[in-house]
Amino acid sequence: MATASQPAAPTLIGSVQRALRLLEAVGSHEDGAPAKQLAREAGLPLPTAYHLLRTLTHEGYLRREKGVFVLGDAVARLVGGGAVQNRRTKVEDSLARWRDVIGVPVYFAIYREGEIELVSVADTPANPAVEEWANFKETGHAHAIGQCLLSQLDPKSRQDHLDRHPVESITPYTVRNRRAFLDRLEGLGRMEPLVERQEYALGTVCAAIPITAGSTAATMAISLPLHQQERLLPAVEWLRCEIGRLFSSLAFSISI
Incomplete structure (x- = not known):
């Protein structure tokens, strides 16, 4: 044979x-x-x-x-697949660089097709990322990444998301109901960093920076253990000041 x-x-x-x-x-x-x-x-x-x-x-x-x-179109898909991988690699390299500079885990996420999508995370054993203990896509109201992405949506899209993934408390610090959550988002300034303390995970504080490219909502975020929370605001403010230089790399991920 x-x-x-x-x-x-x-x-x-x-x-x-x-x-x-x-x-x-x-x-x-x-x-x-x-x-x-x-x-x-x-x-x-x-x-x-x-x-x-x-x-x-x-x-x-x-x-x-x-x-x-x-x-034909199949050739374009082959080329596009390579381009997507190249963009993803550039994003991961960018996140790793800023992780090392700031000394905190760095996250990048987008809102795509009605769902929160965590594209990439850069962390280290000494500074680990937050463990996903409650479904990340379903608890966007409770973590900084989700809150930041939802704050960038139009009211109809935001309401649709909350209809599918209702607001509920997952820690004693989570926002209690939809009205309170919407009031919080509406009170945010444009492109203002969003800070969340122990709303998703006890013992953890997080901050997220909105990034908008066209109609796509995206965000960069960092996290720290609660006992280091005094580092959170300086770190996110430093990152926000650098966002212009970062964006040339991060924009690659918008179409990932």
């Missing part, structure tokens, strides 16, 4: 190599090129080129328009 299957591998690899050469040939022509020209540039027999071009078109990697082949 093994002997019979061995010849298939080099044949498959060869087909992939030939398909990639065709994609490269198509990519070198902004307005596309016909099959004969692509076969010549890829160094392939015309029947082989026709077969691979049909396959690549069927899979969405190419499109045929007015007798020429151009790159």
Whole structure:
């Protein structure tokens, strides 16, 4: 059985190599090129080129328009996937740098498709991030990240979120009801840092800075143990002053 299957591998690899050469040939022509020209540039027999071009078109990697082949949407998705990973890496590097400078855990989150999404966290064993003991997405009213993101939403979107994830106390310090929570958000100044003390986790204080890019709500946040709470406001104020320089890196994450 093994002997019979061995010849298939080099044949498959060869087909992939030939398909990639065709994609490269198509990519070198902004307005596309016909099959004969692509076969010549890829160094392939015309029947082989026709077969691979049909396959690549069927899979969405190419499109045929007015007798020429151009790159398809599937290629854009491949490129986009690499770009997303690159953006995510840049965000993680930025958070790690500021974690080391400030000496606190640093968080980055966005509000996407009606939910709070924690994109990245940078912490260390000496300065660990807050443990998620209550579902993070469902308790946005109780933690600084969620409060900061919800404060950036329009009233209708905010009400929709709270309909799906009702306000409830999870510690003795959590805001008691929806009205009190909405009053708090409405009392915030534009782009004002939001501070939360033990509302999500006992023994922890947090602060979040709003970041808005177009219609997307985002936030950076830090956390500290309660016994170090005197460091919280200076740290978040320092971070807020640096937000302009940070934003060039953080903006990459908006589309992650």
